[in-house]
Amino acid sequence: DQQVKQNSPSLSVQEGRISILNCDYTNSMFDYFLWYKKYPAEGPTFLISISSIKDKNEDGRFTVFLNKSAKHLSLHIVPSQPGDSAVYFCAASGTGGSQGNLIFGKGTKLSVKP
Amino acid sequence: GAVVSQHPSWVICKSGTSVKIECRSLDFQATTMFWYRQFPKQSLMLMATSNEGSKATYEQGVEKDKFLINHASLTLSTLTVTSAHPEDSSFYICSARQDRNQPQHFGDGTRLSIL
Numbered sequence: 138d139q140q141v142k143q144n145s146p147s148l149s150v151q152e153g154r155i156s157i158l159n160c161d162y163t164n165s166m167f168d169y170f171l172w173y174k175k176y177p178a179e180g181p182t183f184l185i186s187i188s189s190i191k192d193k194n195e196d197g198r199f200t201v202f203l204n205k206s207a208k209h210l211s212l213h214i215v216p217s218q219p220g221d222s223a224v225y226f227c228a229a230s231g232t233g234g235s236q237g238n239l240i241f242g243k244g245t246k247l248s249v250k251p
Numbered sequence: 252g253a254v255v256s257q258h259p260s261w262v263i264c265k266s267g268t269s270v271k272i273e274c275r276s277l278d279f280q281a282t283t284m285f286w287y288r289q290f291p292k293q294s295l296m297l298m299a300t301s302n303e304g305s306k307a308t309y310e311q312g313v314e315k316d317k318f319l320i321n322h323a324s325l326t327l328s329t330l331t332v333t334s335a336h337p338e339d340s341s342f343y344i345c346s347a348r349q350d351r352n353q354p355q356h357f358g359d360g361t362r363l364s365i366l
Contacts, residue, residue, distance in 0.1 A: 179359050181295075183357075239297070
């Protein structure tokens with residue numbers, strides 16, 4: 138049973154436009170959410186995170202939105218650049234017995250076309 | 252900052268061989284390190300969590316005697332795949348975290364191929 142779901146395996150966006158990557162989760166105990174970016178043959182690189190006490194966190198071109206009632210978060214990249222082309226993973230972590238371990242989605246491959 | 256180095260990046264070896272993978276945090280002290288495994292077109296699956304100086308906590312279904320984890324210092328954790336078989340062929344990746352309030356930072360992974 139997948140606790141973190143990224144339902145779109147791929148997304149194609151024109152350079153300069155906004156990229157919106159979505160992620161849904163099922164476990165209401167999750168309280169910390171992260172986005173990672175991964176290039177082929179490299180490990181995931183941390184991008185941005187958000188705590189459940191917030192609904193928005195912004196860092197440059199990257200903004201993460203959290204809707205706790207819908208158990209949904211999204212990553213907005215604006216403006217999108219060709220170098221943003223990569224696989225983006227959503228991850229969630231919870232308190233209690235989880236020890237802060239991350240549960241990952243399957244990833245969304247973003248292609249930004251020049 | 253927050254660089255994690257994983258070595259080797261690619262290993263090919265014969266069935267029955269034991270393989271050791273190292274994970275180092277280069278510019279921070281990692282109280283916790285994590286080991287993941289990724290199958291093609293699947294998400295990263297946590298295998299085990301290790302805290303410096305204590306025994307690793309393994310996820311359900313992961314054989315402790317098969318995947319030996321040592322976290323002897325705040326900057327180094329090792330994963331040893333003992334008596335590896337072709338079904339152990341996979342992509343193994345480690346991450347390190349300074350403390351619970353910090354994100355995990357990942358190494359570049361190790362592609363393990365058992366012939």
